[in-house]
Amino acid sequence: MRANLVVRFVFIVVAAVVLIWTLFPVYWLAVTGVKTQTDVLTRPPVWLPNPDWHFYRDLLTAGGIATGSGFFSLIDSLIISSGTTLLCVIFGAMAAYVLSVFPGNVPTGGKSMAYTILTFRMFPPIVPTIPLFWLFYTLGLLDTHASLIIAFTTFNLPFAIYLMKTFFDDIPRPILEAALVDGYSPFKLFWKIALRLAIPGLVSVSALCFVFSWNEFLMSLILTATKVRPYTVLLATWMTSMEIAWAHRAALAVIGIIPPILLVWILRERLVRGMTLGAVR
């Protein structure tokens, strides 16, 4: 009984430490965002400031020095992430469907394909970024949404295909064969049967693609300049003529955390089911 209590106590202490360790940066971020200009860098720090929302107001409404860049960077990120997600899901699902259901129509039966696809994700992102810079420079696509959508799609599509394929693989073959006998064309089979049965996979893939693109920094930094500026880039580089905009950055970061959390929250049930469905084979 006593030993039990001790174990419990130790467990709670450890859990509390881990929790504080993990959540402190988030807390610090949130708090910094609502401090007044003078409180941001004072010593000793202000732990629980009287909330001042003017940085958020600056970000989300017109007015104030940083207005345009903060608000529009979020819009930029949203456009880029949604575009990437859409392309990855559409092409990923179609490619994965063919690899899974008609491997005979793919060179080498699709066996080396999955491997090739995965190796695509193995080298560090900076390696292809330099050539991509020149490529987009030549095409006149630098500093556009398109450049980042193309770049992110290139990198997320292999992963999307690979993950989607496990979901198509999980559909019992007789269902697909019955559909072929029933006269479904390969495309109709994809659209009316296979895709409907792989919806958990679709959800997982979209969530992951969105989060990857939303949080991407390195390529965004190199391929954009002034017209397009994803919020991750702005977070790292935001300065005004007066100061390094710490509070603005904090506010922007807090807003930036929200979409992925919201997305995962909305999709959580399908996501969890999707993850386990894909994993347990």
Place this chain on the structure above:
Amino acid sequence: MPTLSTSGVTKQYGKKLALENVNLSVDAGSFTCLLGPTGAGKTTLLRIIAGLEKPDSGAIHLGDRDITGLPPGERKVGMVFQTFALYPHMTVYQNLASPLTNMKLSKDEIDKRVKETSAFLRMDKLLQRKPRELSGGEQQRVAIGRALVRRADLCLLDEPLTNLDFKIRSDMRFEFRRMKDQLQQTILYATPDPEDALAMADKVAVMNNGRIEQYDAMTSVYSHPSNVFVASYFGQPAMNLIDCVFKEEKDKLVLDAQSFTIDFTPLKSSIPREAVGSKLVLGARPMHLQLSTQKPDPPFLNGKVYLSEVLGSVTVVHVTVGDVLLRVFVSAVRRIPSGTPVWLSYELERFHLFDAQTGKAIR
């Protein structure tokens, strides 16, 4: 009039020959069973006919069309899978309508046919349900309905009873017969269970190791199995097979099975000369041995009960005669104590004889 004919269909998976030169012709409106153990090639043959696999060689004709190269959807063949393979996200109605939608029929025509089929299979009340809300037997009906609704030239059934409970099986057997009789649907039915073939088939093709061992009317295959495999496989409980050899003693012809002898003199004229002296296998169906606990009129064998096995409402008594164990069918529930002395009377005409080397039937 043959509706389906396969000629020289061969299929190889790696080193394994799944089908070897299969020639089968199925009459329109007939119920044909492909009977054989797992791995005999039944499913492969059905899948090739449906167009889900390509044969390495050979051709398939349906009516006067060569369908060998056609995609599955254009063959006018319906198929029921062992696992039912319903579309889980569609209602029963949508499941039944899907082949018709693909045929681009009008909405009214689709509705009419779905209603007809569901009425025939007595599932009109289930139309708005999803497959997961149905019992196994009901799912099976939907799967059958989906194959029937399009009025295909041929309906393929791949072990449709394997995943069902014992009780539903006999109901479904009746259902399949009704389907064939009332709708004149041509049916090709693959099963490992001889009882399916006995209960439903007009004709039986017994398959083993990718070959058709015998193909004939059900009753002919049963009463005249062409080889040891067919004899042992087709029949429930299985035929007794005993190694033996003929011996001539003066005018008499005696079958010597080590543990017992049987006087074959009355049938001497029907035994080919070359069979005498060569190694043979005697085949005796369990129902052709008459068990009695008192000494009957000859001819008979005598032995001791080894075990009584009650199956449903009949009994299979295992009897040791000398060194061999014979299965004997008793059409009643009886538990005869082990060790009880019993007599087995027989009719000579009922015995089968096979060449031990080739397995081929001698008589």
